[in-house]
Amino acid sequence: MKIRLTQSDYDAIVSHAREKAPNEACGLIGGTIEGDVKTIRKVFFLTNLDASPEHFSLDPREQFAVIKELRQNGWELLGNWHSHPATPSRPSEEDKRLAFDPNMSYLILSLQDLEPVLHSFRIPRDKNATREELEII
Numbered sequence: 001m002k003i004r005l006t007q008s009d010y011d012a013i014v015s016h017a018r019e020k021a022p023n024e025a026c027g028l029i030g031g032t033i034e035g036d037v038k039t040i041r042k043v044f045f046l047t048n049l050d051a052s053p054e055h056f057s058l059d060p061r062e063q064f065a066v067i068k069e070l071r072q073n074g075w076e077l078l079g080n081w082h083s084h085p086a087t088p089s090r091p092s093e094e095d096k097r098l099a100f101d102p103n104m105s106y107l108i109l110s111l112q113d114l115e116p117v118l119h120s121f122r123i124p125r126d127k128n129a130t131r132e133e134l135e136i137i
């Protein structure tokens, strides 16, 4: 499985995450799945209810509105994204614990270095997270 993100959506994630730093920023990603390629059609920016540099919780009301918009467009929920303002782009123990769906893509943007790093992960039930190919188009 491979996941595609446009350069402009990538830029929007980075600038939103920088704005929210030192707290984690978070959101959802929706789009289409064709064969083994997921295409992100829209990135949603949600409130981090935890307002914390090390944790995030998505707002259930905002999530509900996203799901509604996805349905209206015939898109699927592809996964979520969040930032790591001061740590690398890999799932924390908590990220793994909270990952509930092996089909979801978990995008993590690290801002710890000057150059941001974004990776996409799959987290199966055994919690052995693996990176999936992320293509910025």
Ligand SMILES: [Zn+2]
Binding pocket: 082, 083, 084, 091, 092, 095, 108
């Ligand atoms: Zn995390």
